[in-house]
Amino acid sequence: MNTVCVVGASLAGLLTARALRSQGYGGRLVVIGEEPHRPYDRPPLSKDFLKGAIGEADLALEGEDEEPGIEWRLGVAATRLDATARRLTLSDGTSLAADGVVIATGASARTLPGTEGLAGVHTLRTLDDARALRADLGTARRLVVIGGGFIGAEVAATARELGLDVTLVESGPAPLAGVIGLTMAQALAGLHEQRGVRLVRGVQVTEVTGADRADGVRLSDGTHLPTDVVVAGIGAVPNIAWLRGSGLELGDGVLCDEGGGTSVPGVVAVGDCAAWWDPARGSHHRIEHWTGARQRSVVAAASLLSGGTARPEPARPAYFWSDQFDVKIQFIGHARDADTVTVEEGDPAGGSFLAVYRRGDRPVAVLGVNQVRLFTRWRRHLETAPVQAG
Amino acid sequence: MIPACPLASLPRGEALRLDVDPPIAVFHTDDGEIFAIDDTCTHQDASLADGWLEGCEVECPLHASRFDLRTGQVDAPPAKRPVRTHEVVVEDDTIYVVPSDAPPNLPPGVTLKGQA
Numbered sequence: 470m471n472t473v474c475v476v477g478a479s480l481a482g483l484l485t486a487r488a489l490r491s492q493g494y495g496g497r498l499v500v501i502g503e504e505p506h507r508p509y510d511r512p513p514l515s516k517d518f519l520k521g522a523i524g525e526a527d528l529a530l531e532g533e534d535e536e537p538g539i540e541w542r543l544g545v546a547a548t549r550l551d552a553t554a555r556r557l558t559l560s561d562g563t564s565l566a567a568d569g570v571v572i573a574t575g576a577s578a579r580t581l582p583g584t585e586g587l588a589g590v591h592t593l594r595t596l597d598d599a600r601a602l603r604a605d606l607g608t609a610r611r612l613v614v615i616g617g618g619f620i621g622a623e624v625a626a627t628a629r630e631l632g633l634d635v636t637l638v639e640s641g642p643a644p645l646a647g648v649i650g651l652t653m654a655q656a657l658a659g660l661h662e663q664r665g666v667r668l669v670r671g672v673q674v675t676e677v678t679g680a681d682r683a684d685g686v687r688l689s690d691g692t693h694l695p696t697d698v699v700v701a702g703i704g705a706v707p708n709i710a711w712l713r714g715s716g717l718e719l720g721d722g723v724l725c726d727e728g729g730g731t732s733v734p735g736v737v738a739v740g741d742c743a744a745w746w747d748p749a750r751g752s753h754h755r756i757e758h759w760t761g762a763r764q765r766s767v768v769a770a771a772s773l774l775s776g777g778t779a780r781p782e783p784a785r786p787a788y789f790w791s792d793q794f795d796v797k798i799q800f801i802g803h804a805r806d807a808d809t810v811t812v813e814e815g816d817p818a819g820g821s822f823l824a825v826y827r828r829g830d831r832p833v834a835v836l837g838v839n840q841v842r843l844f845t846r847w848r849r850h851l852e853t854a855p856v857q858a859g
Numbered sequence: 860m861i862p863a864c865p866l867a868s869l870p871r872g873e874a875l876r877l878d879v880d881p882p883i884a885v886f887h888t889d890d891g892e893i894f895a896i897d898d899t900c901t902h903q904d905a906s907l908a909d910g911w912l913e914g915c916e917v918e919c920p921l922h923a924s925r926f927d928l929r930t931g932q933v934d935a936p937p938a939k940r941p942v943r944t945h946e947v948v949v950e951d952d953t954i955y956v957v958p959s960d961a962p963p964n965l966p967p968g969v970t971l972k973g974q975a
């Protein structure tokens with residue numbers, strides 16, 4: 470291989486480029502990024518960066534001295550791929566032929582229908598989104614957050630710490646219920662309420678009101694919540710529209726085998742845009758987490774360099790974290806696989822506890838809330854346990 | 860030289876945090892070597908003594924960057940700066956740490972108590 474092109478200057482793109490180098494690839498390495506920025510750390514965007522505790526330079530993912538010989542093409546998007554010819558068309562009108570292509574175009578925040586062009590309505594995914602939201606929160610008094618996933622819960626916590634009057638609207642029974650299960654989500658809901666976030670549960674948003682600028686949110690029960698700023702944290706969609714007609718198989722993401730190989734040789738996909746085959750579940754899944762990107766970038770690089778013959782190690786269970794107020798939440802595994810959950814340390818009411826989710830006797834997931842040391846032991850236990858189907 | 864603890868009270872595979880400013884983590888590896896580094900991860904405010912010790916590396920308990928205990932080097936993001944290392948001396952069955960005079964690589968937002 471003489472030229473490898475990585476499409477997407479994200480965490481996954483950067484790590485795959487690095488992995489290619491550390492696995493011995495010495496040819497030309499081009500990284501294309503739609504945003505004008507070098508790769509940056511996204512998780513702080515809804516926390517320390519939004520709060521103003523850290524600045525943009527702190528978000529950089531690259532150290533000062535490292536340079537694995539990457540040719541950066543930033544501020545240009547890839548608009549088309551001819552997968553069999555491995556030829557990319559770029560938004561500046563140029564094209565690029567490569568022997569290997571890594572697709573790492575990530576995902577975009579889903580937006581609230583009908584709010585296009587309305588000032589004061591935000592999503593949070595990119596550095597530019599975070600800059601805009603930070604500026605808007607600086608002059609606001611009230612915030613309504615729509616969606617109680619991680620982004621929503623974190624933005625609500627940060628805004629509360631900034632002194633805003635915050636309401637979090639969640640269509641389900643409790644924030645994070647989809648990920649950590651209802652019992653524990655109920656326990657964590659108290660954490661927000663004790664710190665002054667108003668939770669509105671089990672209702673839908675029907676409309677964001679306002680002429681040029683949002684001034685309120687109307688709910689399915691008729692309530693109108695006046696506000697200065699609205700943040701929609703309602704999920705993300707993989708950035709794969711540009712791949713229609715490319716010859717790659719697409720589903721909820723670029724469909725890949727368990728090593729990141731796509732349906733076309735010489736093309737791999739990694740990060741939030743990629744749905745890898747999960748042999749234990751017998752289906753394709755996107756993993757939108759940091760540690761997923763890190764493990765998979767190494768595997769995808771090996772698949773590309775070996776022509777797909779490298780046998781990946783079994784995937785490790787998904788691990789992720791979230792900081793909300795002074796609370797560190799850590800979670801590993803899949804709550805939906807469990808039939809019981811027990812608190813094994815601490816007390817949910819006290820703000821520090823560890824809960825183990827089991828299927829029969831077998832631990833399948835662990836939640837840690839301000840239990841960093843103990844959680845680390847459990848995480849290791851789950852990561853090194855033999856992988857079992859189902 | 861700061862006395863850390865009696866050798867016998869830090870079994871292999873374990874870590875200890877010294878409450879100096881900034882805090883120092885002392886590790887006893889499975890191979891029987893003893894290392895000391897700054898306890899605070901260079902990415903954010905996490906205690907590396909709470910991390911996972913494997914060979915001569917410790918994995919940060921929060922975001923899983925790994926630091927080499929011998930050199931302080933980090934393997935992968937999100938941390939990008941090495942952690943400061945300190946010399947360890949074992950004398951009369953006691954572990955001592957000789958604090959480095961190099962500046963620490965503390966994460967953004969974390970300062971020495973004396974300068975807070």
Ligand code: FES
Nearest residue numbers: 900902903919922
């Ligand atoms: S705090 Fe250590 S890697 Fe983030």
